[in-house]
Amino acid sequence: MAEPLIRLSGITKTFGEGPAAFRALRGVDLDVAEGDFVAIMGASGSGKSTTMNILGCLDTPTSGRFVFKGVEVQALDRDQRALLRRRYLGFVFQGFNLLARTSALENVELPLLYRGESGARRRALAMAALDKVGLVAWAHHAPNELSGGQQQRVAIARAIVTSPAVLLADEPTGNLDSERSLEIMALLTELNREAGITVLMVTHEPDMAAHARTVVRFRDGLVERIEVQG
Amino acid sequence: MLGTTILLAFREIRRHLMRSFLTVLGVVIGVFSVITMVTLGNGATASVRQSISALGSDMLQVRPGQSTGPGGGSGTAVAPFKLEDIAAIRSQIAGVVAVAGQAQVAATAVRNAQNWSTSVTGSSNDFFVAQKLAFSAGRPFTPAEEQSGRSVCVIGSTIARNLFQGVDPVGQAMRVRTISCEVVGVLAERGQSGFAGDQDDTVVMPIKAVQRRMTGNHDVRAIIVGVDPAFDSSAIKASLVALMRERRRLTSTEADDFSVLDSRQISDTIASTVGLLTVLVGAVAGISLLVGGIGIMNIMLVSVTERTREIGVRLAIGALGHEVLLQFLVEAVVLSCLGGLIGIVLALVTCLIVAPLMGLPFLFDPSINVLSFAFSALIGVVFGYFPARRAAALNPIEALRYD
Ligand SMILES: Nc1ncnc2c1ncn2[C@@H]1O[C@H](COP(=O)(O)OP(=O)(O)OP(=O)(O)O)[C@@H](O)[C@H]1O
Numbered sequence: 029m030a031e032p033l034i035r036l037s038g039i040t041k042t043f044g045e046g047p048a049a050f051r052a053l054r055g056v057d058l059d060v061a062e063g064d065f066v067a068i069m070g071a072s073g074s075g076k077s078t079t080m081n082i083l084g085c086l087d088t089p090t091s092g093r094f095v096f097k098g099v100e101v102q103a104l105d106r107d108q109r110a111l112l113r114r115r116y117l118g119f120v121f122q123g124f125n126l127l128a129r130t131s132a133l134e135n136v137e138l139p140l141l142y143r144g145e146s147g148a149r150r151r152a153l154a155m156a157a158l159d160k161v162g163l164v165a166w167a168h169h170a171p172n173e174l175s176g177g178q179q180q181r182v183a184i185a186r187a188i189v190t191s192p193a194v195l196l197a198d199e200p201t202g203n204l205d206s207e208r209s210l211e212i213m214a215l216l217t218e219l220n221r222e223a224g225i226t227v228l229m230v231t232h233e234p235d236m237a238a239h240a241r242t243v244v245r246f247r248d249g250l251v252e253r254i255e256v257q258g
Numbered sequence: 259m260l261g262t263t264i265l266l267a268f269r270e271i272r273r274h275l276m277r278s279f280l281t282v283l284g285v286v287i288g289v290f291s292v293i294t295m296v297t298l299g300n301g302a303t304a305s306v307r308q309s310i311s312a313l314g315s316d317m318l319q320v321r322p323g324q325s326t327g328p329g330g331g332s333g334t335a336v337a338p339f340k341l342e343d344i345a346a347i348r349s350q351i352a353g354v355v356a357v358a359g360q361a362q363v364a365a366t367a368v369r370n371a372q373n374w375s376t377s378v379t380g381s382s383n384d385f386f387v388a389q390k391l392a393f394s395a396g397r398p399f400t401p402a403e404e405q406s407g408r409s410v411c412v413i414g415s416t417i418a419r420n421l422f423q424g425v426d427p428v429g430q431a432m433r434v435r436t437i438s439c440e441v442v443g444v445l446a447e448r449g450q451s452g453f454a455g456d457q458d459d460t461v462v463m464p465i466k467a468v469q470r471r472m473t474g475n476h477d478v479r480a481i482i483v484g485v486d487p488a489f490d491s492s493a494i495k496a497s498l499v500a501l502m503r504e505r506r507r508l509t510s511t512e513a514d515d516f517s518v519l520d521s522r523q524i525s526d527t528i529a530s531t532v533g534l535l536t537v538l539v540g541a542v543a544g545i546s547l548l549v550g551g552i553g554i555m556n557i558m559l560v561s562v563t564e565r566t567r568e569i570g571v572r573l574a575i576g577a578l579g580h581e582v583l584l585q586f587l588v589e590a591v592v593l594s595c596l597g598g599l600i601g602i603v604l605a606l607v608t609c610l611i612v613a614p615l616m617g618l619p620f621l622f623d624p625s626i627n628v629l630s631f632a633f634s635a636l637i638g639v640v641f642g643y644f645p646a647r648r649a650a651a652l653n654p655i656e657a658l659r660y661d
């Protein structure tokens with residue numbers, strides 16, 4: 029079998045020190061193949077977000093190996109990890125994390141700015157991404173003028189505007205009604221099928237997990253079960 | 259990359275107009291107050307120095323009585339000087355270039371229908387020499403005029419302007435009190451002085467003329483002594499005191515019943531007082547600079563929470579730590595420099611308007627401009643930059659969670 033795109037082995041994460049220390053991850057092993065669509069499920073506090081943050085190079089594990097595209101990520105320094113994020117990863121946060129007082133368009137353009145794209149190309153790519161999430165008409169509105177669902181879609185547009193190899197989405201439908209949730213799921217499915225983006229998504233809802241090819245279940249900081257759906 | 263960073267910095271400034279405005283305001287207030295106060299203070303010092311130098315340097319004034327306390331000497335009857343004292347000083351003290359006695363009366367000068375209240379000084383040509391007064395027309399007194407006490411006069415430019423109105427006063431007659439006198443000379447304009455008032459509002463006549471026809475006695479109210487700059491004025495002052503004590507027959511236990519003022523000493527004392535005042539004003543201004551700085555500091559620190567999350571977002575979507583920092587640095591530098599420039603311009607405009615109103619010269623002091631600008635800019639940059647540096651050193655996820 030070919031080397032997987034992502035390999036986590038023996039990943040642990042401890043928050044705090046001494047008697048107050050809390051082991052959020054206790055040795056996570058997980059392989060994700062290129063082009064897969066993975067749903068991560070599990071009880072609240074089971075370590076899903078912590079794992080996603082490590083996968084997104086936003087946080088570092090306490091111990092264990094994280095191999096991404098054959099690169100040992102734990103050996104990289106801050107800037108090398110930032111470059112990894114910039115080139116390959118798109119992240120959708122549980123709480124959107126859009127820049128306030130900044131139009132949807134500018135929010136979506138931001139990752140391109142850091143990639144050094146020209147103004148015209150930034151605008152074209154950002155509009156294309158907003159088009160994909162159906163928000164072209166809202167391009168010039170600031171986040172506080174958008175609904176929760178719209179903000180979530182801006183966050184997705186920002187994550188996919190760089191055509192990342194991997195899209196990491198932490199509860200992308202957590203704040204949405206079922207109709208909006210289905211729209212987001214359709215979008216993620218399309219990105220996975222058509223653009224070949226590897227998608228990892230945290231969700232509490234079995235309905236949403238049903239869209240994924242692989243379902244990973246977490247329990248108490250460990251991967252409990254991995255199911256591949258037909 | 260730098261272009262992108264500058265673009266981002268300007269976007270942030272525009273997006274947080276209130277915060278940007280307050281930061282700029284803090285710098286503006288600090289820079290403005292320091293420059294204004296110090297510039298006006300320097301103007302005041304210069305103006306005082308100027309009026310002191312108008313009194314004449316290298317000059318000693320001898321007055322009867324002790325003028326150490328307020329009104330000192332004027333209450334008790336102290337013997338005035340005599341014309342013989344003048345001759346004695348001239349012949350017995352080395353290093354003296356001019357000795358002029360003064361008798362002074364207030365008088366109304368009249369020519370045709372014009373009246374002008376002024377003061378008349380009875381003196382000699384040494385009066386002009388000691389005070390380094392120049393003539394714009396005519397001549398000083400002749401020895402014969404001085405000797406006989408003829409009614410001739412030398413007038414200041416204010417008198418020339420107000421009584422003669424365009425006519426050349428030299429050779430013309432005017433009336434001082436009841437005496438008719440001929441104008442022989444006009445003094446060059448000296449201008450306003452801080453305490454002496456209009457120095458050109460003066461009439462000088464031979465002292466004998468004033469004594470005989472106006473004061474009616476032989477008193478000399480003051481003696482001014484012009485000192486050769488090559489001589490030590492304090493040594494001359496000492497021999498002057500010794501001579502006057504002898505002439506006034508004071509025993510060694512009696513205190514001086516006259517005083518000798520050294521114009522150089524007076525000017526140094528006053529100048530150092532004014533200098534001290536400038537330092538005080540500068541200190542007050544420095545405090546306002548500090549307050550402005552604390553204002554900037556506050557705004558920068560208050561926005562740290564919000565900005566830390568923003569830094570987290572930027573890092574999470576692919577910014578490198580130093581790129582974010584550079585953006586914050588550019589932002590802080592732009593705001594601080596903008597505030598500094600506005601402060602400088604405002605201060606200079608204010609000084610240009612206010613200085614003439616206060617009768618002060620406008621003296622541009624580059625060092626205080628540079629200093630206050632640099633200080634405010636430094637505060638802006640330091641407090642814009644260091645919180646950002648701390649935030650940029652966090653893991654992106656820590657920065658995002660910061661509160
Ligand atoms: N920064 C932190 N400091 C201390 N403890 C933390 C921190 N982040 C997470 N934890 C703890 O780690 C555990 C796992 O958190 P995590 O956010 O991964 O859970 P989750 O599975 O995403 O839960 P949810 O479904 O509620 O989002 C939780 O018990 C949480 O309290």
Ligand SMILES: [Mg+2]
Nearest residue numbers: 076077078122
């Ligand atoms: Mg979570």
